Amino acid sequence: MTRKYDRVPELSLKAYTDGSLSERRDFEEALMEGFKYFGFIILKDHKVSRDLLQRAYDKSAEFFALPEDYKMQFFRKDGQRGYTPFGREHAKDSKYPDLKEFWHVGREFDATSPLADAYPANMWPDKPESFRTTFIELYDALEEAGLVMLEALAPSLDVPRNFFRDMATDGNSILRLLHYPPIPEGVEPGSIRAAAHEDINLITILVAANGAGLQLLDREGEWLPVETDPDNLIVDAGDMLARVCNDVIPATTHRVVNPEGAVNESRYSMPFFMHPRWDAMLSCLDSCKGDGAKYPDITAEDFLQQRLREIGLAG
Numbered sequence: 120m121t122r123k124y125d126r127v128p129e130l131s132l133k134a135y136t137d138g139s140l141s142e143r144r145d146f147e148e149a150l151m152e153g154f155k156y157f158g159f160i161i162l163k164d165h166k167v168s169r170d171l172l173q174r175a176y177d178k179s180a181e182f183f184a185l186p187e188d189y190k191m192q193f194f195r196k197d198g199q200r201g202y203t204p205f206g207r208e209h210a211k212d213s214k215y216p217d218l219k220e221f222w223h224v225g226r227e228f229d230a231t232s233p234l235a236d237a238y239p240a241n242m243w244p245d246k247p248e249s250f251r252t253t254f255i256e257l258y259d260a261l262e263e264a265g266l267v268m269l270e271a272l273a274p275s276l277d278v279p280r281n282f283f284r285d286m287a288t289d290g291n292s293i294l295r296l297l298h299y300p301p302i303p304e305g306v307e308p309g310s311i312r313a314a315a316h317e318d319i320n321l322i323t324i325l326v327a328a329n330g331a332g333l334q335l336l337d338r339e340g341e342w343l344p345v346e347t348d349p350d351n352l353i354v355d356a357g358d359m360l361a362r363v364c365n366d367v368i369p370a371t372t373h374r375v376v377n378p379e380g381a382v383n384e385s386r387y388s389m390p391f392f393m394h395p396r397w398d399a400m401l402s403c404l405d406s407c408k409g410d411g412a413k414y415p416d417i418t419a420e421d422f423l424q425q426r427l428r429e430i431g432l433a434g
C-alpha cells in the first residue's frame with residue numbers, strides 16, 4: 120500500500136510562534152493534515168530545554184530504581200496521582216497488563232484556589248532530591264507547548280483561536296513518567312510494554328523516549344514506527360478531541376512493542392496528557408457535524424471516569 124506520506128510530519132513550533140502570517144498558516148495546515156492522516160506529528164524547535172529533559176529522565180530513573188516497598192507508599196487504587204506498579208494497567212481491549220510502571224503528576228494548586236478540590240492532590244516522594252521541582256517545571260513547560268498546539272488547531276476546525284486553549288486551561292492534565300523495565304522472563308506471550316490503545320484526552324505531548332518501540336496504526340491498518348531525535352516532542356490526538364470533532368481527527372491507536380534481539384534494557388518516556396477542565400462539556404463542533412453528531416454530549420470528568428474503569432484504574 121502506498122502511503123501519502125512515508126513518515127510522520129515534522130513541524131517547527133518556532134515557525135508558528137515567531138513566524139510570518141503565511142508560516143503560521145502553513146503550520147496550522149500541516150498540523151491538521153498530519154493529525155488527519157497519522158494522528159501524530161513531530162514537533163521540533165520547541166522551548167522545552169534539553170537540560171530540563173535530561174534532568175527529568177535522570178530523576179525518573181532514580182525514582183524507579185528505589186525499592187518497591189518505598190514506591191508502593193504512593194500507590195492509590197485510582198492511579199490518578201503517584202505510583203502505579205508494574206502489571207496494573209491494561210489497554211481497554213487487552214487481557215494482559217502492560218509491562219510498565221509509572222508515576223502521575225497532576226496540576227498543582229494553591230490551597231486557596233477554588234479548583235484545589237476539583238482534582239486529586241499530588242503526592243511527592245521525599246527522594247530523589249528535587250523530584251518535585253523538576254517535574255513541576257516539566258509539567259509547566261510541556262503545558263506551554265501543548266496550549267500553543269491547541270491554539271494552532273482551532274482555525275482548521277472553524278472555532279475561535281482560544282476555544283481548545285480555554286477548554287484546557289486549568290484542565291485535569293497529567294504528566295506520566297513511564298518506566299518499562301527489561302522484559303522479565305516468563306511473561307505471558309502476547310503481553311507487551313503498552314498494548315494498542317488510544318489516549319483518552321484531547322492531545323498528548325510526548326517526550327521522545329530513550330529507546331525505540333513506539334508504533335502507530337496508520338489508516339491503512341499497518342504499524343508504523345514513530346522515530347525521532349530525543350530532543351523533539353511527539354504530539355498525538357486522543358479520544359476527547361475525536362469526540363468533539365466527530366472523528367474528523369480520529370484518535371490514533373498506538374502501542375509500545377518489546378525490544379527485539381539481545382538488547383533488553385529499560386525504556387523511559389514521559390507523555391503529558393492534556394485534558395479539558397473537569398466540567399467542560401465534550402460536544403460535537405458545528406463545523407464537524409456532517410450528517411449528525413456520532414457521540415452524545417458528556418462532561419470531560421464523566422468520560423474520563425468511564426475510560427479509567429475500562430483500563431482497570433478506577434473502582
Ligand SMILES: O=C(O)CCC(=O)C(=O)O
Binds near residue numbers: 318333373375387389
Ligand atoms: O512510551 C511511549 O512512548 C508511549 C506511551 C503511551 O502511549 C501512553 O502512555 O499512553
Ligand SMILES: [Fe+2]
Binds near residue numbers: 316317318373
Ligand atoms: Fe498512549
